[in-house]
Amino acid sequence: MAAVAPRIHDVPDDVLAAIDFCYEQGWTDGLPVVPPEVGRVKAMLAADARPAETVIAHHPATGLDLSLHAAAVNAVMAGCLPAHFPVLVAAYEAMNRPEFNFHGSTASTGGSAPLIVVSGPITDEIGMNADVNLFGPGNRANAAIGRAVRLILRNVFQMLPGISDKSTQGNPGKYSFCIAERSRGNPWPLLCEAQGYPQGTSSVTAFAGGGFCNVENHGGNTPEQILGSVADAMANYGCITLGQSVVILAPEHMRILADAGWTREQAQDCLFTLAKRSVEGMKSVGKFRDREYDRQHDDKAHGLVEAGFVHRGLGPSDILITMGGGDAGGHSCFIPSWSRGRSSLMQHAAITPSPTPSPQS
């Protein structure tokens, strides 16, 4: 069925009144939005060469589609510049894959929000933050791209808090959850390279993030000590499932691994081996499930899986690990996947640059 024409609302020519109008329509996340003025939306659309009615995501539960046009409207509202738009589009192209299941991760009582990790040269080109206060406020690109992802879930796909987003307690990432992978001082191949994209191509990774756990370690000075503390966070009874993980190592912690010559793969193996709980322990808190144990320990089990234990994830490749944050501070983080039963798996997509130079302001 052909899409209907985008609706236009006539409002008084007063920005404050327009902001109030957006609130009255229920279009916001509780914070004021930039009114999606027609000219601003058209400028945003110019950052993608395809027709405005191009569908970039589909919501199976409702049959609703996300067009480039609707994405542009929400991008303006979130505070995005046109230069940010290709990242948002790529994020939804990744989230649109059935394996990501953006409906489930948004609707669930589990309270996850899509974590968007941007990797590659575009992070510098559009002024993203990969450094101090990585997950915090203050950077327009990080904040606005993440917020646009959320506004689309709300406004386009009608994932309304309390109604179709049944998150028990929510998660601050439901306002905005977008970071850049740090390239400066990173000893490992960037994610975009590890994901197989050609040199010069940036990527977006979407991950259904169930929360944020700070992992502090200022005394450890070997990879095993640092990763041991991260693994302990990954295996906490509140988080341990067959789901995937994201680990962002602080530069202070990454330097310890780099000085010892550890590769990403060694770190993943170490984390997977250590992030586990005994079957007795899982039963003691009511979280042991035969079906899940059998799945992890069947004849396709990874070689590092240990009998009598429940590991986090099915194998080391379930752990995305890279570097981010400021130079000072032994504070890394672990972000669990919302999915306990693997009904959401992280996805990545290439970012297609804008066809024309986009104005930065």
Add this chain to the structure above:
Amino acid sequence: MVICTTPFEVTAKNIARVLGLPDYPFVKVQHPIGSCTLPELKTRAEVAYEQARAILLEP
């Protein structure tokens, strides 16, 4: 015949609206289901049966 627990009533109504059946009737039972004992499930099933019977036969 869709059964949901009371906290999900607004969810069911919203999805029915979006799918084009805003007045779609469904069965509502007490929350939760996941942690119920068998006797508790049987009690909820009786409640569900009564509502379902009425909905299925209603013209």
Add this chain to the structure above:
Amino acid sequence: MQLYSPMSTTPKRKAFRAPALASLDGARIGVLENGKLNAEEMLHEVTQLFVERHGCTVRLLKSKSNASAPAPSNTIVALAQDVDFLVTGLGD
């Protein structure tokens, strides 16, 4: 000032309920469970009441491998052809 709506431009859908059953006696029931804890058990208890009180039969039990995704269309088509009504759950 003109503002674009941020909502989807997918046309509004219109759907229709299946007609009411004339009688429940001997009706064929399909069950679609979503894999959540106690879902199958709850739906079994409900359908058993129809079996005991109306002589219904449970024709098909299907499970969704993903609770938060719609059932595959071939699952729904298969169920619709062989049953008079379907029982399923929404949410946790």
